[in-house]
Amino acid sequence: MTIRRSVRLVEKARKVPRRSARLAEKARRAAAAEAAAARRKHSKKRRGRKARPIPRTLPAKKGGKGGTGPKYSVSSDASAMGVVDPESNIRGTIEVLDGSPCDVMLVRVDPEKNMDKFFVLQLIKRAEGGYAVFTRWGRTGTSGQGLGKSYDTRDDAVRCFKEKFQEKVGLVWEDRADRTVGDKYRFIQQNFEEKRGGYTSAKWQYWVDDGVDGKATGWYDYTPDGSVMVERLFHENSINPRLTNRLVDSGFFSYDVDLSNMTQTNAKHANRKARKIRRYVMSA
Numbered sequence: 001m002t003i004r005r006s007v008r009l010v011e012k013a014r015k016v017p018r019r020s021a022r023l024a025e026k027a028r029r030a031a032a033a034e035a036a037a038a039r040r041k042h043s044k045k046r047r048g049r050k051a052r053p054i055p056r057t058l059p060a061k062k063g064g065k066g067g068t069g070p071k072y073s074v075s076s077d078a079s080a081m082g083v084v085d086p087e088s089n090i091r092g093t094i095e096v097l098d099g100s101p102c103d104v105m106l107v108r109v110d111p112e113k114n115m116d117k118f119f120v121l122q123l124i125k126r127a128e129g130g131y132a133v134f135t136r137w138g139r140t141g142t143s144g145q146g147l148g149k150s151y152d153t154r155d156d157a158v159r160c161f162k163e164k165f166q167e168k169v170g171l172v173w174e175d176r177a178d179r180t181v182g183d184k185y186r187f188i189q190q191n192f193e194e195k196r197g198g199y200t201s202a203k204w205q206y207w208v209d210d211g212v213d214g215k216a217t218g219w220y221d222y223t224p225d226g227s228v229m230v231e232r233l234f235h236e237n238s239i240n241p242r243l244t245n246r247l248v249d250s251g252f253f254s255y256d257v258d259l260s261n262m263t264q265t266n267a268k269h270a271n272r273k274a275r276k277i278r279r280y281v282m283s284a
Contacts, residue, residue, distance in 0.1 A: 081192040084124055087146050088134040091127040095154070097173060101192070102161060105236075106168055106185035107140075109243060111256065114267075116140040116247035119168055119185050123161040126150075131157035135164065141229055141249035188243070191235040199231040206264060207276040219278065226250060234259060234279060 082094025082103030094103045102123035109116050120136040131151045138144020151157040162173045170181030180186045194201060204227045205219040222230065229248060237243040237259045244260045247267065256265040257277070265274040 081196075082122070083192070083195050085120055085122055085134060085136060085146070087136055087143060088122070088124070088132075088148055090124050090132055090134060090148060092124045092132070093127075095123040095125050095131070095157075097123070097158065097161075100176075103190070103192075104165065105188055105190050107188055107236075107243070108183075108185050109246065111245045111247055114247065117185075118144070120146075121161065121164055121168070123157055125154075133157055133160045133164065139249045140233075140246060141254075188236055188240045191239060194231070194235050199228045199235070202231055202234075202279050202281045203227045204230045205278050205280055207278075210273070212273075219280075230257060230277075231279070233257065 082096075082101030084090055084092055084094060084103075094101045096102065102121075104121040106119040106121065107117065108119075116139060118137065118140050120134070122134045124132045124134060126132055131154055132148050133151070134146065134148045136144050136146035149160060151160065165171075165173050165176070168185045169176070169187050170184040171178055171187075176187050204222045206222065207218075208215045208220055209217045211217075221227065226248075233243070233246050233248070237246075244258065246257045246259070248255045248257055253269065254267045256267050258264070262277050263274050264277050265272055
């Protein structure tokens, strides 16, 4: 073999790896261009797609009895929604768990059993520091009785709040949208805007046409406390199913309030007199 031929063979051998490198680089660039084109196409599709709305209610637990329980409004300012129970004598603000204010109203209502009870459960951050879990319970129409427990840490207070909720409702706090369990209390929605206003946006009146207590025929105002109570029940019935008939204790008497037919019946009076009632919204 001549020296010249040997040189040519060496040069040819050197060109092989350079050619392979060029082909590899060309393939890499082609793949990159293809990937970029695919990303642009996907991006155009996403821009043309309508955004999915953010749910405004707490979804039911997957696999549970979704849709049968109440829905709970989610607010970015949920802490301002709840109202510390005046009966607690606690200065502070309502805490928030999972987007819902820990200002809970539970009820057990069964007119056939002469049952209409409430249970208030609140998790409160004290103004002076620390936390409290406040409960109040009794027959609807009464103040009932209350109990407050203080805690140094939020974790301890949250644990107490959740345990009490599960004890009364039969559901863990995270499953509060599920159906009521057996004969446990029922977790209901509240109109927090009306609650903050003291349920005074309207007043309630009853009709007299039988001369009771020497009264002339006409409409008469409820007592202030009685009007606030029935206004609260009106709003509870407006946003919760199956709360049309309520039993309200008022001093010695007990009234069967029918918010569908707008009547009240004195359940403890021998005559069981039924009277028409109305909600009167005062003009500005």
